[in-house]
Amino acid sequence: MKQKHWLWLMLVAGLVMSMPSAQAADPKELAATVCIACHGPDGNSLAPTFPKIAGQQPGYIEKQLNEFLSGKRKNDVMATFLDKFNKGDVPGLAALYAAQKPAPGTVEDAKLAAAGKKLFDEGNPDSGVPGCMGCHLEKGEGNDRYPRLAGQHQAYTIQQIADFKSGKRSNDKAKVMRSVAERMTEDEMKAVAEYIAGLQ
Numbered sequence: 727m728k729q730k731h732w733l734w735l736m737l738v739a740g741l742v743m744s745m746p747s748a749q750a751a752d753p754k755e756l757a758a759t760v761c762i763a764c765h766g767p768d769g770n771s772l773a774p775t776f777p778k779i780a781g782q783q784p785g786y787i788e789k790q791l792n793e794f795l796s797g798k799r800k801n802d803v804m805a806t807f808l809d810k811f812n813k814g815d816v817p818g819l820a821a822l823y824a825a826q827k828p829a830p831g832t833v834e835d836a837k838l839a840a841a842g843k844k845l846f847d848e849g850n851p852d853s854g855v856p857g858c859m860g861c862h863l864e865k866g867e868g869n870d871r872y873p874r875l876a877g878q879h880q881a882y883t884i885q886q887i888a889d890f891k892s893g894k895r896s897n898d899k900a901k902v903m904r905s906v907a908e909r910m911t912e913d914e915m916k917a918v919a920e921y922i923a924g925l926q
């Protein structure tokens with residue numbers, strides 16, 4: 727009898743150990759139990775410092791999640807949840823959020839948004855800020871190389887540009903966003919974020 731028990735134990739242990747560590751969980755369940763707390767039930771966060779991720783480009787979501795996991799992009803809030811998912815979950819999560827409908831943002835200051843539109847479309851030739859639409863496209867929708875910005879919360883957009891400028895965020899390939907942000911003033915960040923919030 728005793729021997730039989732051992733056999734069982736070894737069988738079960740062997741099974742557990744042979745399970746791939748990066749096995750994917752159901753993305754819907756992960757979203758509904760973990761991500762929902764900050765990114766909302768449909769990827770449209772309510773708190774302005776938590777990014778909306780609904781309708782974001784899937785390749786960009788994958789890149790960001792993998793870089794949070796590897797430590798290339800660091801954030802104290804996201805850091806507390808990094809043990810809840812792994813690399814294997816990333817493609818499923820990216821596909822799930824990319825397919826969700828982005829909620830429009832709210833423009834609170836039309837004059838500021840108009841100044842932001844000029845910068846977004848044309849850049850600032852005096853300081854060398856390039857127009858954002860050159861990469862993020864005309865309506866800020868992005869593509870498989872550049873993230874969607876349209877409709878994002880002002881506070882989050884401002885924070886990211888400021889973090890690129892200070893170098894706190896440094897996961898952009900070839901410093902592409904850092905070299906844009908380092909030329910921007912605080913007023914330009916606020917104006918362009920106001921305009922971006924109103925893009926759909």
Ligand code: HEC
Pocket residue numbers: 756757760761762763764765775776777778779787790791800801803804807810811819885
């Ligand atoms: C406790 C709050 C919290 C939870 C839970 C959370 N996030 Fe986040 N998430 C954040 C914050 C804050 C940021 C912005 C980080 C920064 O400023 O760099 C972020 C950033 C992101 C980004 C990058 C967005 C962008 O536009 O660059 C993605 C993608 C993301 N989270 C997906 C997820 C997924 C998927 C889950 C669930 C597995 C999750 N998050 C759980 C707070 C959270």
Ligand code: HEC
Pocket residue numbers: 777789845846855856857858859860861862871872873874875883886887897898899902903906918
């Ligand atoms: C030469 C191309 C290029 C130009 C021009 C550009 N960006 Fe970007 N931007 C990028 C890339 C690439 C990323 C993604 C970096 C990464 O992989 O994390 C990015 C990321 C961002 C993000 C972070 C998005 C998020 O969800 O976290 C913001 C905000 C942003 N850009 C705003 C702007 C603004 C505003 C302008 C114009 C003043 C601008 N960008 C011009 C290439 C560009």
